[in-house]
Amino acid sequence: xxxIDQPTEMTATEGAIVQINCTYQTSGFNGLFWYQQHxxxxxxxxxxxxxxxxxxxGRFSSFLSRSKGYSYLLLKELQMKDSASYLCAVKxxxxxxxGKGTMLLVSP
Amino acid sequence: xxxxxxWPATLVQPVGSPLSLECTVEGTSNPNLYWYRQAAGRxxxxxxxxxxxxxxxxxxxxxxxxxxPQDRQFIxxxxxxxxxxxxxxxxxxxxxxxxxxxxTFGSGTRLTVV
Numbered sequence: 001x002x003x004i005d006q007p008t009e010m011t012a013t014e015g016a017i018v019q020i021n022c023t024y025q026t027s028g029f030n031g032l033f034w035y036q037q038h039x040x041x042x043x044x045x046x047x048x049x050x051x052x053x054x055x056x057x058g059r060f061s062s063f064l065s066r067s068k069g070y071s072y073l074l075l076k077e078l079q080m081k082d083s084a085s086y087l088c089a090v091k092x093x094x095x096x097x098x099g100k101g102t103m104l105l106v107s108p
Numbered sequence: 109x110x111x112x113x114x115w116p117a118t119l120v121q122p123v124g125s126p127l128s129l130e131c132t133v134e135g136t137s138n139p140n141l142y143w144y145r146q147a148a149g150r151x152x153x154x155x156x157x158x159x160x161x162x163x164x165x166x167x168x169x170x171x172x173x174x175x176x177p178q179d180r181q182f183i184x185x186x187x188x189x190x191x192x193x194x195x196x197x198x199x200x201x202x203x204x205x206x207x208x209x210x211x212t213f214g215s216g217t218r219l220t221v222v
Contacts, residue, residue, distance in 0.1 A: 033210045042198055042213035043152070087152065089210075094159070095142070095167070096211055100151035 114214030
């Protein structure tokens with residue numbers, strides 16, 4: 001099975017940098033995904049890591065260490081619209097298992 | 109381009125009534141299809157997934173069922189709803205294979221059982 005842990009809530013200031021951590025234990029690993037979910041909406045895909053290292057996509061970066069079962073999502077130059085829940089998800093043999101999400105609150 | 113449609117957006121149903129939620133994908137063939145549920149304060153829970161017509165796997169035993177009558181259509185059903193079935197239901201798809209771009213979700217159905 002899969003076990004995924006991430007902080008429940010984080011707060012940050014507009015313009016700052018925030019790092020959201022995710023640790024996982026899995027019986028099969030075919031990649032780690034990050035999704036953004038605004039309140040009342042469906043999750044939207046942010047990033048995907050299957051190999052160790054950093055993947056950068058504009059203001060968002062995601063890092064993976066398979067040996068440590070660890071990933072983080074880095075958000076730079078925070079904007080008010082980044083206030084949302086961020087979901088870490090691990091792909092096993094055929095399906096995605098999601099963590100409970102980290103609610104990020106960005107204040108002015 | 110590929111699109112996913114899910115309806116209805118909102119539903120209020122009495123306990124014991126039936127349920128049918130529909131999801132269709134356009135612009136692709138032989139997609140992998142998924143039903144997730146998100147209850148208040150909880151993460152996304154995988155309910156069913158299908159890698160082809162007549163190939164449906166259930167992840168959580170409960171009073172829900174899923175069917176795939178056509179290649180790009182996925183239906184979630186219940187004969188008798190329970191209060192605990194309330195939640196945000198999301199359909200998702202990915203291309204058959206490794207799904208490197210992750211799952212794409214429909215807009216969701218918010219179900220309230222009263």
